[in-house]
Amino acid sequence: MRRETLKRHAPFVLSLIVGAAAWEIVGRHTSVAFMAPLSDTLARLWQLTRSGELPRQALSSAALFVTGLALAIVVGMPLGLLMARLKWLREALDVYVMVLYATPMVALIPFILSLMGFGFAPKVLVVFLFAVFPILYNTIEGARSIKPELIEVARSYRSREWALWREVMVPYTLPYTMTGIRQAIGRALVGMIAAEFFLSATGLGQLIMTATQSFDTAAVFAAILVIVAAGVGLMRLGRMLEARFAQWRT
Amino acid sequence: MSITASGIRRAAPAAAQGGHIVVRGLTKRYGALSVFEGVDLDVAEREIVALVGPSGCGKTTLLRCVDGLIPAEGAVLVDGEIVREPRPGIAMVFQHFGLFPWKTVYDNVAYGLRMAGVESAEIARRVPQFISLVGLAGFEKAYPYQLSGGMQQRCGLARALAVDPRVLLMDEPFAAVDAQTREILQFELLRIWERQPTTMLFVTHSIEEAVLMGDRVVVLKGRPSRIHEDITVDLPRPRSRATFTLPRFAELRERVWSTLMSEAKKAEFQVGP
Numbered sequence: 157m158r159r160e161t162l163k164r165h166a167p168f169v170l171s172l173i174v175g176a177a178a179w180e181i182v183g184r185h186t187s188v189a190f191m192a193p194l195s196d197t198l199a200r201l202w203q204l205t206r207s208g209e210l211p212r213q214a215l216s217s218a219a220l221f222v223t224g225l226a227l228a229i230v231v232g233m234p235l236g237l238l239m240a241r242l243k244w245l246r247e248a249l250d251v252y253v254m255v256l257y258a259t260p261m262v263a264l265i266p267f268i269l270s271l272m273g274f275g276f277a278p279k280v281l282v283v284f285l286f287a288v289f290p291i292l293y294n295t296i297e298g299a300r301s302i303k304p305e306l307i308e309v310a311r312s313y314r315s316r317e318w319a320l321w322r323e324v325m326v327p328y329t330l331p332y333t334m335t336g337i338r339q340a341i342g343r344a345l346v347g348m349i350a351a352e353f354f355l356s357a358t359g360l361g362q363l364i365m366t367a368t369q370s371f372d373t374a375a376v377f378a379a380i381l382v383i384v385a386a387g388v389g390l391m392r393l394g395r396m397l398e399a400r401f402a403q404w405r406t
Numbered sequence: 407m408s409i410t411a412s413g414i415r416r417a418a419p420a421a422a423q424g425g426h427i428v429v430r431g432l433t434k435r436y437g438a439l440s441v442f443e444g445v446d447l448d449v450a451e452r453e454i455v456a457l458v459g460p461s462g463c464g465k466t467t468l469l470r471c472v473d474g475l476i477p478a479e480g481a482v483l484v485d486g487e488i489v490r491e492p493r494p495g496i497a498m499v500f501q502h503f504g505l506f507p508w509k510t511v512y513d514n515v516a517y518g519l520r521m522a523g524v525e526s527a528e529i530a531r532r533v534p535q536f537i538s539l540v541g542l543a544g545f546e547k548a549y550p551y552q553l554s555g556g557m558q559q560r561c562g563l564a565r566a567l568a569v570d571p572r573v574l575l576m577d578e579p580f581a582a583v584d585a586q587t588r589e590i591l592q593f594e595l596l597r598i599w600e601r602q603p604t605t606m607l608f609v610t611h612s613i614e615e616a617v618l619m620g621d622r623v624v625v626l627k628g629r630p631s632r633i634h635e636d637i638t639v640d641l642p643r644p645r646s647r648a649t650f651t652l653p654r655f656a657e658l659r660e661r662v663w664s665t666l667m668s669e670a671k672k673a674e675f676q677v678g679p
Contacts, residue, residue: 305502306506308475309500311475311492312475312497313522314493314494314521319520319521323517323520324506327508327509328508403508404507404549404550404551
C-alpha cells in the first residue's frame with residue numbers, strides 16, 4: 157500500500173527534488189544580483205517571517221486581492237446571468253466583454269493612475285479588471301447552455317423570474333462560474349502585483365521592489381515563493397469547490 | 407419498485423375536482439406553415455383522452471398549447487377559464503422527464519409544491535408520500551443521473567401528482583424508457599388513477615398505450631392536421647394486463663391502427679409540403 161503510494165507520487169517528488177537541486181546549484185554559481193540559492197531564499201523567508209515584515213505585507217496584499225476578486229465575483233456572476241437571460245443586453249455588451257477580455261490590462265494602469273490616483277480604490281479596480289472577465293465569460297457561456305426544456309418545465313410549474321434564477325439558472329451555472337473564478341484567481345494575483353508595482357507601492361509588490369533595489373535577491377525570491385504558494389493553494393481550493401458544485405454532473 | 411401498501415393510501419387530500427378541458431378552433435401556425443387547424447376537443451372531468459397521430463402532426467405542440475406554454479389561435483378553457491399561460495392545477499409530465507439534474511429526487515418532487523407557494527411543513531408531509539406512491543422510497547437523496555430512465559419518469563410523475571392537479575398533461579411520458587419498464591409504468595399509472603381519477607390528456611405514438619389508457623382515443627392527422635376520429639374505448643375499468651387479452655381490445659387497436667396507417671402511407675409518399 158505505502159509502496160504503491162510512493163510509486164505513484166515518485167515522478168512528482170523526484171521532479172521537485174531535481175528542481176530544488178537545480179535552483180540551489182545554479183544559485184550558488186550565479187551572481188547574487190541575479191539569483192539566490194534555495195537555501196538562502198528559505199533562510200531569508202524565515203527571517204522575514206520572524207521580523208513580521210513578510211506577514212504584514214502579505215496581509216496588505218491579501219486585502220487587495222480578496223477585495224478585487226470578491227468584487228469581480230459579485231459583479232461578474234449576476235451580470236453574466238443577466239446577459240444570458242436578456243438577449244438585447246447580451247447583444248449590446250458582448251463586444252465590450254470580448255474587447256476588454258482581450259485587452260492587456262497592464263496597459264490600462266497608467267490611465268487608471270491618472271484618473272484615480274494612488275489610493276486603495278484604483279488598485280482594487282486593477283485587480284477587479286484582471287479578474288472579472290473570465291468569471292463573466294464563463295457564466296454567460298454556462299447560463300446559455302441551460303436546456304430550453306428545463307426553462308419550459310419551470311414555466312409549466314409557474315415559476316416566477318426570481319425563482320427561475322434561484323432554482324434553475326444559478327445552480328446550473330455555478331460550476332461554470334467556478335471554472336471562471338479559478339481562472340480569475342491566477343489573473344487577480346498578476347493584477348495585484350501589477351497594481352502594487354505601478355500604483356502606490358504596498359504589500360508583497362513593495363517588498364519585491366525594495367528588495368530588488370537593495371540587491372536583496374533572496375528576499376525577492378522569498379516573496380515570489382509566497383505568491384506562488386498562495387496561487388497554487390487557491391487554485392486547488394477553486395478546483396475543490398468546482399467539483400463540489402458539479403456533483404450532479406456525471 | 408411496485409406500489410407499497412402505505413403508498414397506495416390516498417396521498418393527497420380530496421382533490422378539488424374539476425378539470426374539464428374545452429378546446430375550440432385551435433390553430434397553430436409557424437409563419438405560413440400550419441401545424442394543426444381548427445381543433446375542437448372536449449375532455450370531461452376524470453376522463454382520460456389519448457391523443458395519437460403520426461410523428462410531426464403536432465400532438466406535443468397541441469399539448470403545450472393546452473398547458474399555456476405557447477400561444478395559438480382559438481381558445482383553450484379549463485373549467486371555464488381561458489388558458490393563456492400555465493395555470494395552477496394543470497401539471498405536465500414530459501417525455502424528456504424534465505428533472506433538474508442538480509436536485510435530488512426529493513427536491514425535484516418538492517419543486518412544483520414550492521413554486522405553488524405551499525408552506526414548508528406541508529411540503530415535508532407530502533413529498534415522501536408521493537415518492538413512495540411512485541415506488542421511489544429510499545431514493546430521496548439520489549440525483550437523476552443515478553437513476554434509470556424508468557425511475558426518472560417515476561420522479562417526474564411524482565412531481566406532477568404532488569401538486570394535486572385537476573388536469574394531467576402527459577407528453578409521451580413513457581416513450582423514452584424500454585418496453586418492459588414502459589408496461590410496468592403504464593399499469594402503475596392506471597392504478598394511481600383508479601385511486602384518484604384525474605382528467606388526463608395523454609399524448610402517445612403507441613396505439614396499444616392509447617387504447618389501454620384512454621376512455622377515448624382521438625386521432626390527429628393530415629397536413630395541417632385536424633382531429634380525424636374520436637374513438638370511444640368501451641373497455642371495462644380497472645384495466646390491467648388482462649385488458650390486452652380482450653377481443654374488444656384487439657378490435658379497437660385495429661381500428662385506431664387502420665385510421666392511422668391509411669394516413670401514414672399517404673404522408674410517406676406525399677410530395678412537397
